[in-house]
Amino acid sequence: MSTATHKLLKGSTGDWEMVIGMEIHAQVTSNAKLFSGASTAFGGEPNSHVSLVDVAMPGMLPVINEECVRQAVRTGLGLNAQINLRSVFDRKNYFYPDLPQGYQISQYKSPIVGEGEVIIDLDGGKTATIGIERLHLEQDPGKMLHDRSPSLSYIDFNRSGVALMEIVSKPDIRDAEQAKAYVTKLRSIMRYLGTCDGDMEKGSLRADVNVSVRRPGAPLGTRCEIKNMNSIAFIGQAIEYEARRQIEILEDGGEIEQETRRFDPNKGETRSMRSKEEAHDYRYFPDPDLLPLEFSQDFVDALKAKLPELPDQKKARFVADFGLSAYDASVLVAERESALFYETVLDKLASRARDGKMAANWVINELFGRLNKEGRDITASPVNAGQLAAIIDLIGEGTISGKIAKDLFEIVWQEGGDPRALVESRGMKQVTDLSAIEKVVDDIIAANPDKAAQVKDKPQSLGWFVGQVMKASGGKANPQSVNDLLKSKLGV
Amino acid sequence: MTDLTSLTLAEARKGLAAKNFTSLELTDAHLSAIEKARVLNAFVMETPDQARAMAREADSKIAKSDAGPLAGIPLGIKDLFATKGVRTTACSKILGNFVPTYESTVTSQLWRDGAVMLGKLNNDEFAMGSANETSCFGPVGNPWRREGSNTTLVPGGSSGGSASAVAALLCMGATATDTGGSIRQPAAFTATVGIKPTYGRCSRWGIVAFASSLDQAGPIARSVRDAAMLLRSMAGHDPKDTTSVDIPVPDYEAAIGKSVKGMKIGIPREYRLDGMPAEIEKLWEAGAKWLKAAGAELVEVSLPHTKYALPAYYIVAPAEASSNLARYDGVRYGLREQGKNIIELYENTRAEGFGAEVRRRVMIGTYVLSAGYYDAYYLRAQKVRTLIKKDFEDCFAKGVDAILTPATPSAAFGIGEKGGADPVEMYLNDIFTVTVNMAGLPGIAVPAGKDAQGLPLGLQLIGRPFDEETLFSLGEVIEQAAGRFTPARWW
Known part of the structure; x- marks a missing residue:
């Protein structure tokens, strides 16, 4: 593994370095909301998953959902982070129609998870370490519907009160590629843990991206925050655009105004939403309806003991056990389902010591290549792990050549069937006579x-x-x- | 049948069990008393049909000997408690005709035990007030008048409707809430018994919130025993309120008549205010003498941070209130005043929906939580709160079982007499009671005498956390010594 160097941007007056920090909002995988028993299922009729608490009826009180706490702790452990045995829920006060209480219950001064770090995987098997500042639990607001009437806005409170983890990075990200790799890695870790489904289209994972530029090694510049990004590709585009915009202003002798911006994917540009002067005073204070959240080290240790193997550990194991390259290993572990497929192939191989590496090549080159070409997901692969393992066994034992194996793979892909029987019935056996x-x-x-x-x-x-x-x-x-x-x- | 209304709750329970009268008769007697006492403005919503239906059900259960501890007992409910299918407004215009689809935990426990709801009782808007003058339904009259005067006096607040209705024999007991004295001060002003239990003893679920870390429900009744009976039904752990405490509810009534011999009663020197009326001083001394006569030991104690309690309270309570009342925005329920955009809708709704005192406290609360002021106000007030709590802890650690103080610095005053120019004049009513909320302790107000004008005065007993039983034992000693006080009927 080698540590990455990052990309600098060329301006008309010299090089510029980007400094990027991110706040990721990840929806906690749980059946019920953070402080009510209402369902978190996606796609119900508007206002069908709403309890009295979620719409802030008079006299209603929040009660913490312990599963959400466990999920946050698991995620914190997955980020190699400090788990705080005592944390506090605060009220973040502001008025908005999708916020029924008039405040969001969040964690301000004492989050459930403190500092940690994430290793991101970059091109060519390089890696970089991005610091995590904190992770805290908070409620999602409802959703405004502006397209139902020309004169009125409607509100769907199904999301209202759903648990989010806000994961705040340190300003350690240095270019768009790293930013994309960071989100990809966080998503991967949470999917391995089962703490967030990472479905960006459904809004389960959103990112606020803070971008500033400076001369390499100079003090931090003024940042702008690009809100609510829900695509990894757009995050990359938005950062490139925003950095260029700031460099242009600075090179023209201007100053960057701290503000909140929005990315327009159609035009590929960021636009101002509100300036610092318009920023809210959230009047945070500890929520008196909730006691401080306290649990024991034993509680944490029990969760830790049951954590699944995470992508970095898996990658290291693949490299060590099967001699895979760092790049191949990170391709295999990037998605939990891919890693699972590869491991199922390994399980079914006659000799994983002999053919483990070959299996990796086959999964990456033949299978992923073919799946990508057809726009299919690994979970919808026509060739299953058992069939692929059989093909690899046939190569490994010398029954067929690699070339014949590709033909066999094609037959299995198209027609299905048992590879060993197909080799027999179609006379594909290698001639060793x-x-x-x-x-x-x-x-x-x-x-x-x-x-x-x-x-x-x-x-x-x-x-x-x-x-x-x-x-x-x-x-x-x-x-x-x-x-x-x-x-x-x-x-x- | 009108004499049925003058029974205590304990007496009525006996009469019902002996089948001397039915709950329907008892309920009808109260409904007719309520009708005749509308000038007091104690009830903001009468629910006679529901009351009779509940009474009939209680009667049938009594007949089957399947009756709960409060079977057939007609009660009034402060309008802060959500009552399923019955308008609940916290006496604020902003809730309009809000009808909850849910029942508060405390009232549902009363109905579980067989009690009958007569209607909803007036209170200060969102429980913010000490005279029941801030209600959107108008002020409540105190059944007590100064001797030889026709001036209508306030019943105290915020549970003014509860205190007035109980004192005027309109209901056998009432629910109330207390954030800074809202049970104990009106009880003292009306010669009724009011107990604010330990914070966490009663569930806050379904009670319109004022200041979450201070709010606590409790009963107002005509005797210490009645209060004990009501609290037993009202109290208990509720998984829907994280701040409610999971410890068993004792049989509070069993504490009545228990010997107080050898108990150590603290007399806090800081409660001896400059310029305190002589009759309050006299009453306090009388209370001490009665407890001593019953075998208790009196000791002078010090609660050095007392003087900071009221200022700190008027930071903490409005801060929480400003946030708790943010939900009344005209978007989902209650009053909505249209505007050109959402900001105007908020502004119009809240300006129209909230009364002056509520607006004042929302503004104070917003201010003290603002960036740059939080540390100087809110955080500091919380530190003061910790010190006040410690004062009491130190005192109890020295073996003190309860603390005796006056309940209020004066007797009831006339409507409009106080706080017109300076709200602090009104806030001073709670000088002896706010410390108890700040420390989360139980406090009971018991009628103990009258002032020179014939108005009732009360004493307060403050107990250890979750030791309401001691307060009932001691309260009953004072009650026995002082006698019971009933207002002359003028309404």
Whole structure:
């Protein structure tokens, strides 16, 4: 593993460095909301998953959902972060129609999770470490519906009170690629943990991105916050645009105004939402309806003991056990489902020590390649882990060549079936009978006396003979035997 | 049948059990008393049909010997408690005709035990006031008048409707809430018994919130025993209120008549205010003498941070209130005053919906929580609160069982007489009671005598956390010594 260098932006007056920090809002995977028993199911009729608490009826009180607490602690452990045994819920006061209480219950001074770190995976197997400042629990507001009437706005409170984890990074991110890798990695960790489904289209994961620029090594510049990004690709575009915008202003002798901006994906630009002067005074204070949230180290340890293997650990294990490259390993572990598929293949292999690495290549190159081409998800793969393992076994044991294996893969992809039976029934077995191969070899040498004479001087032309023999045998000849025979007959 | 209304709750329970009268008769007697006493403006909503239906059900249960501890007892409910299907307004215009689809935990426990609801009682808007003058339904009259005077006096507040109705024999007991003295001060002004239990003893679920860390429900009744009976039904752990405490509710009535011999009663020297009326001083001394006569030991104690309690209270309570009342925005329920945009809708609704005192406290609360002021006000007030709590803890650690103080610095005053020019004049009513809320302790107000003009005065007993029983025992000693006080009927 090597540590990444980041991208600098060229301006007309020299290089600029980006400084990026992110606040990720991740919806906690739980059946019920943070402080009420109402369902968190997505896509119900408007206002069908709403309790008296969620719409702030007079006299209603919040009661903490312990599952959400466990999920936050699990996530904190996944971020190698400090778990705070005592944290406090505060009220963040502001008026907005989608905020029924007139305040959001959040955690301000004492969050449930403190400092941690995330290793992000960059191009070429490089990595970088991004610091986590904190993670806290808070309520999601409802949703305004502006398109139901020309003169009125409606509110759907189904989301109101759903638990969110706000994960705040340190300003350690230095370019758009790192930012995208950071979100990708956080999403991956939470999906492994089962603490957030990471579905950005449904709004389960949103990011506020703080961007500033400076001369390399200079003090921090003034930042702008781009709110509510719900696509990793847009995050990259927004950062590139925003940094360019700031550099242009600074190079023209202007100053950056601290403000909140919005990204317009159609135009690919960020636009001002509100300036610092318009910023709210949230009048945070501890919510008197809730006691401080306290739990024991035993509670944390019990959760820790049951954590699944996380992507970084898995990656390290794949590298160590099967000799995979860091890059291949990170491709395999990026999605929990991909890693699971690979591990299922491993489980079914006759010899994972022999073929583990080959299996990784097959999963990444053949399977992922084919899935990508057809826009399919790993969970909808026509070739299952057992079938792929069988194909790899057949190669590993020498029954078929790699080339034949690709044909076999195609047949299984198209038609399904048991690879071993298919090899048998379609006569795809590799020819290892030396006398049969020898005859082909002799024929080819006899037909090409000039080339045979040249081989002694140009050993690399041996490959041409191998290709000819393989072609003549329909790809079924064992390449190693062909090689050996040719070498002895041609005297190289 | 009108004499049925003059029974205590304990007497009525006996009569019902002996089938001397039915709950329906008892309920009808109260309904007719309420009708005749409308000039007091104690009830803001009468629910006669519901009352009779509940009474009939109680009667049938009594007949089957399946009666709960409060079976057939007609009660009034402060309008701060959400009552399912019955308008609940906290006496604020902003709630309009709000009808909850839910019942508060405290009232549901009363109905569980067989009590009958006569209607909803007047209170200061959102329980903010000490005279019941801030209600959107208008002020409540105190059944007591100064001797030889026709001036209508306030019953105190915020539970003014509760105190007035209980004193005027309109109901056998009432629910009330106390954030800074709202049970004990009106009880003292009307010669009724009011107890604010320990914070966490009663569930706050379904009670319109004023200041969440201070609010606590409790009963107002005509005797210490009645108050004990009511509190037993009202109290208890509620998983829907995280701040309610999961410890068993004792049989408070069993504490009545228990010997107080050897108990150590603290007399806090800081409660001896400059310029305190001589009759208050006299009453306090009389109370001490009665307890001593019953075998208690009196000791002078010090609660050095007392003088900071009221200022700190008027930071903490408005701060919480400003946030608790943010939900009344005209968007989902209650009053809505349209505007050109959402900000105007908020402004119009809240300006029209909230009365002057509520607006004042929302503004104070917003101010003390603002960036740059939080540390100087809110945080500091919380520190003061910790010190006040510690004062009491130190006192109890020295073996003091309860603390005796006056309940109020004066007797009831006339409507409009106080606080017109300076709200602090009104706030001073709670000088002896706010410390108890700040410390989360139980406090009981018991009628103990009259002033020179014939108006009732009360004494307050402050107890250890969750030791309401001691307060009932001691309260009954004072009650026995002082006698019971009933106003002359003028309404």
